[in-house]
Amino acid sequence: METLFAPWRFGYVTAVDRRSRDQCVFCGALAAEHDRDTLTLLRRSRCFVLLNLYPYTSGHCMVAPNAHVSDLEELDDATVAEIMLTARSLLGALRRAYAPHGFNIGFNVGAAAGAGIEEHLHLHVVPRWRGDTNLMGVIGDTRVIPEDLGTTFDKVRAALEAGENR
Numbered sequence: 001m002e003t004l005f006a007p008w009r010f011g012y013v014t015a016v017d018r019r020s021r022d023q024c025v026f027c028g029a030l031a032a033e034h035d036r037d038t039l040t041l042l043r044r045s046r047c048f049v050l051l052n053l054y055p056y057t058s059g060h061c062m063v064a065p066n067a068h069v070s071d072l073e074e075l076d077d078a079t080v081a082e083i084m085l086t087a088r089s090l091l092g093a094l095r096r097a098y099a100p101h102g103f104n105i106g107f108n109v110g111a112a113a114g115a116g117i118e119e120h121l122h123l124h125v126v127p128r129w130r131g132d133t134n135l136m137g138v139i140g141d142t143r144v145i146p147e148d149l150g151t152t153f154d155k156v157r158a159a160l161e162a163g164e165n166r
Contacts (some may be wrong), residue, residue, distance in 0.1 A: 003156060007022065007104060011101075025117055026050075026064045026117070026118070026120040027068050030066055036153060038050060039053065039153055040152065041156055041160055042086070042090075042157075042160050046066055046067075046078060046082040046083070047065050047066060048063070048064060048066065048161075049054075049086060049090060051060055051156070052124070054150070054153075056125070056126050057099060057126055057127050057129075057132060058098065058152055059152060060124070060125070060127070061090055061124075062122040062123060062124055062125070063083050063087050063122065063123040065079050065121060066079075067079065068146060069120070069122055070109070070110075071109055072107060072109065073120060074121075075151050083123055087123055089160070090160070091103060091125065092159075093156055093159035093162070094127050094156065094160070096159040097156050097159040098127050100128055101128060101130050101131055102127075102128045102129075103125060103126060103127055103128060104124065104126040105123065105125050106123065106124070107121060107124075117127065118134060154155050
């Protein structure tokens with residue numbers, strides 16, 4: 001049997017039962033003073049972008065409204081537009097940072113649809129590459145993320161800033 005060495009996962013495994021759900025993860029990130037601590041990449045007037053703490057692939061980001069809502073129908077048109085325009089900018093940044101072959105983009109509205117945090121709506125933007133799904137997921141129920149989140153944060157933030165300055 002092969003061993004996959006991933007020491008950064010220890011914090012997640014040991015913290016699962018200690019995590020507080022008293023405060024919404026997204027609202028907490030929005031209120032935080034230090035963006036790197038919450039992996040917040042970009043703030044806009046109606047939405048913000050942050051890295052997924054448990055990514056499907058390197059560069060897996062989420063765009064969330066500043067308003068604490070659980071359904072797309074609860075947002076005004078201006079917020080929906082800003083979320084989608086921000087996602088479009090994010091695609092360019094992720095292309096510059098990672099050169100993916102494609103993307104999965106979508107909302108999971110409600111637990112039945114797969115939302116892990118259903119109380120605060122968010123749009124997933126997941127870079128994909130040909131061959132990025134392999135037997136690890138089928139045999140070992142494991143995903144391999146080849147990059148730590150700090151490196152991902154630096155790459156995507158730099159690519160976002162480069163796109164804003166075009």
